[in-house]
Amino acid sequence: MKEKNRHSIIPDMPVPKVNENNHSPVYKSTVTTDIDSLIEPPSKHENEGINAAAIEQAVKASNIPMILMIFVMLVFGLVILYSVSGPDAYGQFQDSSWFLARQIRFTVAGIVVMFIVSFIPIDFFKQKWIAIAAYVLSLGLAFATIAFGVGREHGASRWINIGPVQLQSSEIIKVALIVAFAGYRASISKLRSEGKIKAPKSDLAKFLKNAAIDFIIPVGFCVLVDIVIVLQPHVSCFIIVAAVIFMCALTSEIPLKSWLAGSLIIALVGGLAGAIILASSPAEKRERFMKNYAHVFKRLAIFTADEDDFNEEEGGLTRDDTRQVDNAHNALGSGGMWGVGLGNSRSKYNYVSEAQNDYIFSIYIEETGFIGGVVLMMMYLVMFFMCLAVCWKAKDVFSRTIATGCTALIFVEVLMNISVELQVIPATGVTLPFISYGGTAQISLLIAYGLILSVSRSGTLQKQKKKSKAFSKRALNPGV
Numbered sequence: 001m002k003e004k005n006r007h008s009i010i011p012d013m014p015v016p017k018v019n020e021n022n023h024s025p026v027y028k029s030t031v032t033t034d035i036d037s038l039i040e041p042p043s044k045h046e047n048e049g050i051n052a053a054a055i056e057q058a059v060k061a062s063n064i065p066m067i068l069m070i071f072v073m074l075v076f077g078l079v080i081l082y083s084v085s086g087p088d089a090y091g092q093f094q095d096s097s098w099f100l101a102r103q104i105r106f107t108v109a110g111i112v113v114m115f116i117v118s119f120i121p122i123d124f125f126k127q128k129w130i131a132i133a134a135y136v137l138s139l140g141l142a143f144a145t146i147a148f149g150v151g152r153e154h155g156a157s158r159w160i161n162i163g164p165v166q167l168q169s170s171e172i173i174k175v176a177l178i179v180a181f182a183g184y185r186a187s188i189s190k191l192r193s194e195g196k197i198k199a200p201k202s203d204l205a206k207f208l209k210n211a212a213i214d215f216i217i218p219v220g221f222c223v224l225v226d227i228v229i230v231l232q233p234h235v236s237c238f239i240i241v242a243a244v245i246f247m248c249a250l251t252s253e254i255p256l257k258s259w260l261a262g263s264l265i266i267a268l269v270g271g272l273a274g275a276i277i278l279a280s281s282p283a284e285k286r287e288r289f290m291k292n293y294a295h296v297f298k299r300l301a302i303f304t305a306d307e308d309d310f311n312e313e314e315g316g317l318t319r320d321d322t323r324q325v326d327n328a329h330n331a332l333g334s335g336g337m338w339g340v341g342l343g344n345s346r347s348k349y350n351y352v353s354e355a356q357n358d359y360i361f362s363i364y365i366e367e368t369g370f371i372g373g374v375v376l377m378m379m380y381l382v383m384f385f386m387c388l389a390v391c392w393k394a395k396d397v398f399s400r401t402i403a404t405g406c407t408a409l410i411f412v413e414v415l416m417n418i419s420v421e422l423q424v425i426p427a428t429g430v431t432l433p434f435i436s437y438g439g440t441a442q443i444s445l446l447i448a449y450g451l452i453l454s455v456s457r458s459g460t461l462q463k464q465k466k467k468s469k470a471f472s473k474r475a476l477n478p479g480v
Contacts, residue, residue: 062118063456066386070114070434070449073379074107077435083342084363085356085437087349099356099437106439110446117450122459125451126398131183135221138176141169142228149232158234170229170237171444177222177241178248178405178448184218185252186398207257214254215262219245223266233292236428240412247408251391252401303426327351328362328421339369356437358429361421376435384411390456399459406448 078100085099092098124130141160149160149169160167191197197213200206222245230238249259278286302322331347334340345366348355355363365373387407394400416430431438433445 061457063386063390063453066383066390066453066456069379069383069386070446073383073434074111076376076379078103078107079342080360080364080435081356081437083367084345084348084360086343088355091350102439103437103442106442107446110443113443114446114450114453117447118453118457120454122399122402122451122454122457125179125402125454126183126186128183128187131180131187134176134183135180135225138173138180138225139228141173141176142225142232145169145234146228146232158232158237168438168440170234171438171440173225173229174237174241174244174409175406175444175448175451177225178244178402178409179451181218181222181245181248182252182398182401182405185248185254185401186396188213189253189397207261210255211258211261211265214258215249216265219249219262220266223270233296235293235296236416236430239428240409240416240430243412244405244408248401248405251404253397299426299428303423324353324359325423325427328359329423331359331362331366332421335366335369335372337370339365339367339372342367357431358417358427358436359421360436361418361432364435380411380414387411387452390452390460393460394455395459395461399455403452403455403459406452409448410445 081103082097082100086096089098089100090096095101144160145158149158158168158170160169188197200209222241226238226241226245229241281289298321301317302325305317305322327347331345331352334347340346345363347366348363352359352362361373361376364376368375384407387403387410391400391403391407394403410433413430413433416425416428417432417436419425420427420430431441434442
């Protein structure tokens with residue numbers, strides 16, 4: 001009875017079992033009891049549900065300065081949009097806050113998706129099926145825009161109507177191609193590290209195989225999507241995608257030999273294929289094809305025009321053709337040092353069409369002046385260096401490519417929009433990120449920013465070192 005009571009007090013004490021052959025006691029288990037666990041029960045595993053500790057750990061791992069920066073930029077953009085878009089919104093919809101109300105809804109949806117993406121470990125997006133799905137989505141959207149797109153009155157088919165929702169497919173394509181390219185490069189790096197890519201015996205065959213695997217296949221597939229985009233025709237998106245993929249290829253550890261050989265092969269094959277198609281096409285088709293790009297040639301002519309190029313009688317350039325660019329440029333200069341004040345712009349009263357989109361920077365400078373322009377440029381510069389720091393600390397090829405591609409996407413558009421309004425480059429129709437009106441653009445750019453936050457939270461060397469130090473500390477001090 002006493003023996004039974006003793007075991008009831010210490011339940012984890014192993015109970016001996018007598019061996020029937022030699023009658024020697026054999027213990028069922030050699031596990032010893034941790035006395036501390038009798039006093040205080042062990043905590044739950046980190047993966048078991050969402051608790052305060054898990055939330056605190058996630059918040060600590062997040063890049064709080066980058067999150068605050070995007071919130072400041074978004075609020076700043078909404079204020080600018082309301083100030084700029086009021087007259088146009090009232091003229092079209094009899095509601096001066098129409099554009100603002102819709103942009104707030106798009107922004108809230110984008111923030112929710114951004115946080116969801118940022119809290120998903122970046123390694124999750126490394127899976128092959130995600131890369132394949134992203135590429136199929138981008139190619140499918142590019143072809144669907146040609147077949148079913150709307151918006152020809154703006155010079156190109158850029159939107160797809162899905163029921164009551166209208167999507168600008170190019171904005172989704174940009175982000176999807178970054179994920180697809182990064183996933184492919186990550187898969188190749190993993191296969192090489194595991195020795196699963198066998199090298200041919202011949203040096204020439206090895207050289208060509210490496211060029212094909214490292215450069216021709218990933219860049220060639222992206223070029224295919226880009227060609228479909230330019231056939232819509234959407235030249236500004238074509239330029240942005242080309243620049244973003246170039247930056248992704250530059251930072252994804254592609255050897256220089258593969259770069260040179262792959263570029264030469266793609267250029268030769270593309271030039272030969274284009275020459276054959278052009279030579280074999282009937283004259284009518286070539287003429288119809290060139291008409292699709294009439295708006296592009298007109299914008300180039302406007303950009304290079306001088307006083308002698310205006311000819312009202314012979315169907316040449318007119319003052320009305322350059323009115324949009326001239327008025328936007330005049331708005332930039334009329335702001336002075338401090339501007340005319342928020343809401344007091346004169347150019348937004350139909351002197352500059354689509355003021356809430358392509359030419360929002362000009363109206364903003366008119367209202368806030370040189371000082372306001374410096375403030376906005378400094379905000380973009382701070383955000384750029386924050387994103388650049390994430391790219392620099394990325395732990396592997398995939399994380400680096402994702403962070404670099406998304407950073408390039410945001411700031412190539414910033415540079416192009418501001419360059420157009422400063423008349424450094426011809427008009428392109430590129431909006432100003434986080435400032436201009438646009439639902440698909442706002443959500444897609446916030447998804448791209450969420451991917452950068454995901455790399456910052458779970459895909460940098462600094463985070464890896466902290467995890468390894470914490471693991472070593474727990475191993476040396478298991479009681480802590």
